[in-house]
Structures are given as structure tokens and as C-alpha cells.
Amino acid sequence: MLWTALSLCLLLFAGSAAAAEETAASVADPLVAPHDGFVDEETCTSCHAEQAAAFAKSHHAKAMALADDKSVRADFNNARFERGGVAAEFFRRDGRFFIRTEGVDGRQADFEVKYTFAYEPLQQYLVDIGHGRLQAFDVAWDTHRQEWFWLGEGSKARPGSTYHWTGPFYRWNRTCIDCHSTDPQVNFEPDTNGYKSSYVATSIGCQSCHGGGAKHVEWTEAKSRGSPMATMPGLGLATVNQDTCFACHSRRTKLLHGYKPGSTYLDHFSPALMRPDLYFPDGQILDEVFEYGSFQQSKMSRAGVVCGDCHRPHEGSLRVEGNALCTQCHAEAGPDRFKAFDPRGAFDIITHTRHPAGSAGAQCVNCHMPERTYMKVDRRRDHSFVIPRPDLSEAYGIPNACTSCHEGETNAWAAKRMDEWYGTAWRKRRTVAHAFAAAAKNEPNSIEALRAFLEDRELPAYVRASAVAEMARVGGAAAAADVKAAAEDHAPIVRLGAAEAAASLPPDLRMTAIDTLLKDKTRAVRVAAVAALGEAQSELLGEARRAFGAAADDLKAYADANADVAEAQARYGLFLASRGDMDEAERTLLRAVALDPTLVGSRINLAEFYRFAGQNGKSEHAYSSAVEAMPDSAELRYGHALALVRLKTIPDAVTELEAAVTLEPGNTRYRTTLAIALDSIGRTEEAFSLLAHAIDRQVRDADLFGAAIQFGLKLGRYEQTLSYAEELARLQPDNPAIADLLIALRSQAGHGK
Numbered sequence: 001m002l003w004t005a006l007s008l009c010l011l012l013f014a015g016s017a018a019a020a021e022e023t024a025a026s027v028a029d030p031l032v033a034p035h036d037g038f039v040d041e042e043t044c045t046s047c048h049a050e051q052a053a054a055f056a057k058s059h060h061a062k063a064m065a066l067a068d069d070k071s072v073r074a075d076f077n078n079a080r081f082e083r084g085g086v087a088a089e090f091f092r093r094d095g096r097f098f099i100r101t102e103g104v105d106g107r108q109a110d111f112e113v114k115y116t117f118a119y120e121p122l123q124q125y126l127v128d129i130g131h132g133r134l135q136a137f138d139v140a141w142d143t144h145r146q147e148w149f150w151l152g153e154g155s156k157a158r159p160g161s162t163y164h165w166t167g168p169f170y171r172w173n174r175t176c177i178d179c180h181s182t183d184p185q186v187n188f189e190p191d192t193n194g195y196k197s198s199y200v201a202t203s204i205g206c207q208s209c210h211g212g213g214a215k216h217v218e219w220t221e222a223k224s225r226g227s228p229m230a231t232m233p234g235l236g237l238a239t240v241n242q243d244t245c246f247a248c249h250s251r252r253t254k255l256l257h258g259y260k261p262g263s264t265y266l267d268h269f270s271p272a273l274m275r276p277d278l279y280f281p282d283g284q285i286l287d288e289v290f291e292y293g294s295f296q297q298s299k300m301s302r303a304g305v306v307c308g309d310c311h312r313p314h315e316g317s318l319r320v321e322g323n324a325l326c327t328q329c330h331a332e333a334g335p336d337r338f339k340a341f342d343p344r345g346a347f348d349i350i351t352h353t354r355h356p357a358g359s360a361g362a363q364c365v366n367c368h369m370p371e372r373t374y375m376k377v378d379r380r381r382d383h384s385f386v387i388p389r390p391d392l393s394e395a396y397g398i399p400n401a402c403t404s405c406h407e408g409e410t411n412a413w414a415a416k417r418m419d420e421w422y423g424t425a426w427r428k429r430r431t432v433a434h435a436f437a438a439a440a441k442n443e444p445n446s447i448e449a450l451r452a453f454l455e456d457r458e459l460p461a462y463v464r465a466s467a468v469a470e471m472a473r474v475g476g477a478a479a480a481a482d483v484k485a486a487a488e489d490h491a492p493i494v495r496l497g498a499a500e501a502a503a504s505l506p507p508d509l510r511m512t513a514i515d516t517l518l519k520d521k522t523r524a525v526r527v528a529a530v531a532a533l534g535e536a537q538s539e540l541l542g543e544a545r546r547a548f549g550a551a552a553d554d555l556k557a558y559a560d561a562n563a564d565v566a567e568a569q570a571r572y573g574l575f576l577a578s579r580g581d582m583d584e585a586e587r588t589l590l591r592a593v594a595l596d597p598t599l600v601g602s603r604i605n606l607a608e609f610y611r612f613a614g615q616n617g618k619s620e621h622a623y624s625s626a627v628e629a630m631p632d633s634a635e636l637r638y639g640h641a642l643a644l645v646r647l648k649t650i651p652d653a654v655t656e657l658e659a660a661v662t663l664e665p666g667n668t669r670y671r672t673t674l675a676i677a678l679d680s681i682g683r684t685e686e687a688f689s690l691l692a693h694a695i696d697r698q699v700r701d702a703d704l705f706g707a708a709i710q711f712g713l714k715l716g717r718y719e720q721t722l723s724y725a726e727e728l729a730r731l732q733p734d735n736p737a738i739a740d741l742l743i744a745l746r747s748q749a750g751h752g753k
Contacts, residue, residue, distance in 0.1 A: 282436075484512065530554065603630075616646045645677070676707060708724045
């Protein structure tokens with residue numbers, strides 16, 4: 001009887017009442033639209049009231065909302081914020097919320113707040129700047145301190161540039177849409193660089209995780225009638241698993257439009273590996289990477305722990321508060337489910353925590369899931385479940401929970417305490433930090449240690465994937481055999497690491513290393529493989545060439561899914577150029593520039609494409625246009641200088657090289673190139689002084705010394721040149737040519753042998 005009542009309730013709501021509610025919602029929020037396979041969210045709550053009530057308390061349910069008196073948490077009572085050149089006024093008018101600030105044209109204007117974005121510890125506000133572009137304003141509200149603050153760093157960005165609040169980085173349609181609403185559709189329009197974005201519900205809802213509910217409604221109707229369709233697998237809903245969570249809780253690249261719950265994560269996304277700009281050498285979070293990469297490193301993940309073991313899926317809260325959450329498994333009588341990994345033991349006791357019971361120091365998470373702050377106020381816990389290692393902190397600057405909590409104490413103090421409490425065995429625990437720290441410094445000796453990780457099947461697959469990618473980046477050809485071995489690994493993420501690693505190999509070695517990955521069953525692997533093999537495709541014949549073509553279609557789907565992302569278009573444009581499709585490559589690279597005119601990488605890609613195509617005039621013009629838009633980019637000034645050299649306009653090239661050196665005085669490549677250019681137009685004395693100045697400032701670069709020696713010999717400065725040659729000999733002790741040079745210079749300088 002209960003089921004019949006629920007079914008009747010759903011059927012009634014799915015009829016005329018549902019239509020009325022959907023119409024009301026659409027009027028209230030113009031972005032709400034019906035999508036195939038989905039129903040109005042109220043249809044779900046009409047029968048699942050208990051779950052809906054629990055979910056309503058969560059931050060997920062408040063991820064985005066129409067701006068009104070209930071949803072807006074900030075002070076819009078004529079409040080003013082001003083700091084570092086960023087200024088804004090927040091006020092109300094006619095019951096609506098406005099921000100007065102600098103617009104895309106640099107002029108002051110009033111912008112209406114359309115939506116709130118997030119709930120706490122900060123809330124941002126979305127503004128429509130035209131053509132459907134919703135921008136997240138970069139002055140946000142701190143819900144704890146009850147004050148406005150700026151999300152940016154350094155100096156204020158120029159209007160319309162990448163990191164100005166009106167630029168691509170803060171564009172909701174491009175950067176945020178996938179994870180804050182229910183079944184969001186970007187609907188980018190390339191002709192206008194505008195959007196007709198839509199979603200089923202303004203915020204995250206039931207169907208964000210359970211998938212479209214239309215089949216489930218059909219199932220309930222069939223159930224009420226006793227129809228055979230009532231045996232539909234999964235009750236007509238998608239299977240909710242970790243991939244559903246990781247689709248948003250990860251640092252990743254989107255490969256396809258429209259991820260649906262129940263789909264395989266690696267067929268829709270390519271996750272970032274343990275790059276040194278994202279993670280500390282021991283795997284702790286550095287940049288904002290969310291949870292996927294950290295959790296994949298953990299013993300918890302390998303043991304089979306899933307998000308729902310710790311988190312209530314509807315409330316978004318922890319299943320148990322305090323240490324009781326961890327002692328569900330980490331107790332003297334652990335659950336049989338994880339017996340193979342043996343999580344048993346006595347841990348919630350003072351002889352382990354060494355802090356008074358109930359204190360902050362006695363909480364498991366404070367030692368094993370340390371927090372790091374993002375977006376200036378948002379503290380997030382590391383999910384790799386590390387053990388504090390103050391010795392690694394001393395060696396590599398890695399954070400540890402001891403000194404993070406005990407401010408003012410040293411790593412040496414923390415290490416001594418741990419020795420007193422636990423003996424010294426903790427210092428000998430296996431760590432990946434030494435190898436990844438060495439790789440981050442491009443040290444060749446890191447390769448052997450990373451190779452050992454790759455071969456160790458006891459290590460998490462995510463770590464092994466990261467190891468092979470770093471090996472190839474540091475060692476190039478020396479890692480070719482390892483890349484090939486990783487390409488045959490059973491774990492898809494390791495094969496992805498191999499495909500990404502192949503891009504660091506010489507083109508002639510890539511094919512034999514990863515040609516099998518073109519037909520890999522995992523889309524992320526195929527996309528990375530075809531991108532890496534673009535330059536080597538001429539070697540392909542028969543079946544291999546067909547596999548390359550199919551994988552190229554996957555790469556095009558990635559480009560289509562990211563049609564509004566300049567970086568993705570630039571990447572695809574370079575791939576097209578490698579295939580010889582020069583016309584389409586040019587159009588795609590030009591589109592990348594149009595999407596984000598202040599993105600230096602896209603500008604350089606376009607200019608270098610023209611150089612590669614033998615169009616030096618167009619290359620110089622592309623650089624010139626870029627410099628006009630971004631005159632403070634040393635990289636662009638340097639590239640423009642080289643383009644001018646190719647056109648044999650050396651004096652103009654010298655002017656650009658001087659600008660590059662002024663902007664980045666510590667860049668030895670810029671300085672050395674300028675010196676060579678000065679020498680070529682008879683200004684050898686200036687060239688020599690330019691290099692001598694850098695050497696006097698203790699710059700130690702072999703190319704710089706080599707050029708200084710060349711000019712010193714030309715000028716007859718034998719004594720000074722001898723000192724440079726001696727320094728170069730220390731940098732390159734096995735170079736016989738330098739030894740011969742030293743003999744000649746000592747003779748010229750009157751030093752004998």
C-alpha cells in the first residue's frame with residue numbers, strides 16, 4: 001500500500017502539476033530548460049522527501065542560486081571594497097543586487113548580480129556581461145569574517161585579459177558550469193563567442209548524481225500497473241559510484257560533452273598527474289587539485305574504500321564525527337571487508353596520538369589529512385592520508401602537520417619529538433618524495449628511482465603513472481623502454497601516464513613505445529596517444545593508420561567539447577599542423593587567439609605555426625600584434641626579436657631583445673642572444689659588457705660563458721677571458737676543447753702553462 005501511495009503521488013506530480021512547476025521554474029530562472037531524459041527536480045522530491053530534506057542541508061544543494069534576499073549572504077548595503085587597484089561598490093536597486101566596478105572596456109559601470117555561486121566559506125556572484133557570458137566577480141564574500149576580499153594575486157589584471165574578472169578564467173560557462181548545476185549544457189556559439197547555456201536545475205540536484213529521472217518515472221508508472229517493464233535494471237537510474245564523485249572532485253581535462261552519472265571517468269576526463277606544479281614531492285596537495293589525485297595515492301583507495309564510506313551522500317556531511325570516523329576500520333577489531341590490508345590496531349589512544357584525548361592534536365585528520373587553504377579562505381583536507389615527515393619538510397619544503405599546528409617550532413624540533421615518541425623507524429618509511437623532488441629539479445639521477453616505482457605493482461597506479469611521465473620529461477630518450485613497458489600495464493591510468501610521457505620522447509621513438517595505445521579501450525589514453533604521435537604519424541601504415549584516424553576523431557571530440565577554451569584549440573591546432581592540414585590548423589590557432597587575446601601561449605603558437613610553414617612575414621606580424629596587446633611579456637618580445645632576425649632587420653631585433661632583457665634581467669637565454677645580436681652589428685664591446693655584468697652577479701650558465709669567451713677573444717681581453725674559461729671548465733670538466741682553450745689563454749695572458 002505504501003508503494004502504491006508513493007507511486008500515485010509521483011504520477012500525479014508528473015502530470016499537470018509537474019508542468020506547472022516547470023513553467024514557474026523556467027520563468028524564475030531563464031537558464032532552466034527541459035533536457036532529454038530528465039525531469040523537473042520537484043518530481044524527485046515529491047516521492048523521496050526524506051532524501052530531499054537531507055540534501056537541502058548540503059552545500060551541494062546551494063552550489064548556485066538565483067540572487068535574492070534569501071540566497072545572497074554578502075553586504076550589498078552600499079558597501080565598498082578597494083585594494084591594490086581593485087575597487088567595487090555593492091548596492092541594491094529596485095529589489096535587485098548590483099556591483100559598480102570596472103568593465104571589460106576599463107570604464108566604470110553597474111552590473112546586476114544574477115546568481116549566487118557557492119555558499120561557504122565564501123560566496124561569489126555571477127554577472128551577465130552580454131552574449132550569455134556569465135562572469136564570476138573576483139571580489140568575493142567571506143562568510144566567516146563577514147567581509148569582502150579579492151581572489152586575485154599580485155597586481156590587478158588589465159580589463160578583458162585572462163585573469164580580469166571579465167576574462168575567460170572567471171567565465172562561468174567555460175570554467176565552472178560542469179559542476180554547479182544539474183545537467184548543465186554549455187552551448188557555445190563560436191561565431192559570436194557567446195553562449196546559450198542551459199540546465200535542468202539551477203543548483204546541483206538529484207539528477208546530478210543519479211542521472212536523468214525520466215526512465216525512473218517510467219519505471220514507477222510500470223510498477224504501479226504491474227507491467228513487465230518494472231524489472232528494469234537499476235530502477236531506471238544510473239549507478240552511482242566513485243566516478244560520479246570524481247567527475248567534479250578532480251583536477252581534470254574534459255574530453256567529451258555531457259558527462260552522465262554512471263559513465264566511466266577516464267572515458268570523459270583526463271586527470272592531471274603528480275606534476276611538480278600541482279603536488280609536493282611526497283604527493284601532498286600544492287595547487288588546487290581537489291580530491292581525486294590525492295585519494296588515488298592512498299592506501300585507502302587501494303584497499304577499496306570509497307567516498308561513501310566516510311561521507312553521507314545526501315547531506316554531504318561525515319558519517320561519524322571525530323575519530324570515530326577513522327576507528328570504523330582502524331580499531332583492534334577491524335572490518336572483514338579490508339582484512340587483506342589489515343587496518344587493525346589501537347590508534348585512538350594517547351600512546352599513539354601523544355596529545356590529550358579530545359584535543360586538536362589527538363584528532364586523526366589533523367595529523368593525517370592536513371589542511372591547505374585555497375581561494376584565500378577555503379581550507380581543504382589532503383586525501384592522500386600522509387604520515388607527518390618533518391625530515392622531508394627540512395629537505396624539500398614539504399608541509400607537515402606538526403609545525404603547521406605548532407607555529408614557531410622548527411622541523412628539527414618536530415623530528416626530535418617524533419624520535420622520542422616513536423623511535424627512529426619512521427624516518428626509514430618508504431617515500432616517493434626523494435625521487436619526485438629530484439625530478440622536479442631535472443636531476444638525471446631521479447630516473448632510476450622513478451623506474452623502481454614504475455616496476456613496483458604494490459604502489460598505487462596513479463603514482464606509477466606519474467613516475468613514467470616524470471621519467472620521460474627528465475630523461476627523454478633514456479626512458480623510451482620504460483614508456484613502452486608502461487603502455488602495456490593493466491591499469492588504464494598507467495597507460496595514460498605512458499601516453500603523456502611519449503610526448504617527451506624524440507619523435508622517432510614514440511611510435512614503437514605507444515603505437516598500441518591508439519586502440520586502447522580507454523578514451524583518455526587514446527587522446528593522449530594520438531596527440532603525442534602527431535609528429536610521427538607519417539610512419540603509420542595499414543591498420544595502424546586506421547587506428548590513428550579513429551583516435552584523431554577522439555581528439556577532435558575533445559576540441560569540440562572545449563570549443564570555448566583557447567588552450568584546447570591551440571593544442572588541436574598544433575596537432576592539425578602536424579598532420580599537414582595547414583588551412584584548418586591556421587583557422588583553429590586563430591580561433592584560440594580570438595577566444596583569449598591575452599594568452600601568451602596561443603599567440604606564440606600562431607606565430608611559430610607561420611614560421612614552421614615558411615611564412616616569416618606572417619610570423620613577424622603575429623608576434624608584432626601580440627607585443628602590441630601585451631608589451632610587458634618578455635617571452636613575446638624575445639619571440640618577436642627572433643622573427644625580426646629571420647627577416648634580417650637586426651637593429652629592430654636588438655630593440656626587442658633589449659626590452660626582453662629589461663623585463664627579465666635574470667634570463668640568460670635572452671641576455672646571451674642579445675649579446676650575439678649586438679656583436680653581429682659591430683657592438684662587440686657592449687655585448688661583452690652585457691655578459692660580464694651577468695657573470696659578476698654570479699650567474700652560472702655554460703652558454704653565457706661560452707659567448708663571453710668568444711667576445712673576449714675577439715676583443716683581446718685575455719686575462720678576463722681566462723677567468724671565464726676557468727669557470728666554464730668547472731661547469732664542464734669533461735670537455736677537452738676547454739682544456740685546450742685554457743692552455744692557449746694562459747699562454748696569451750703570460751701565465752705559462
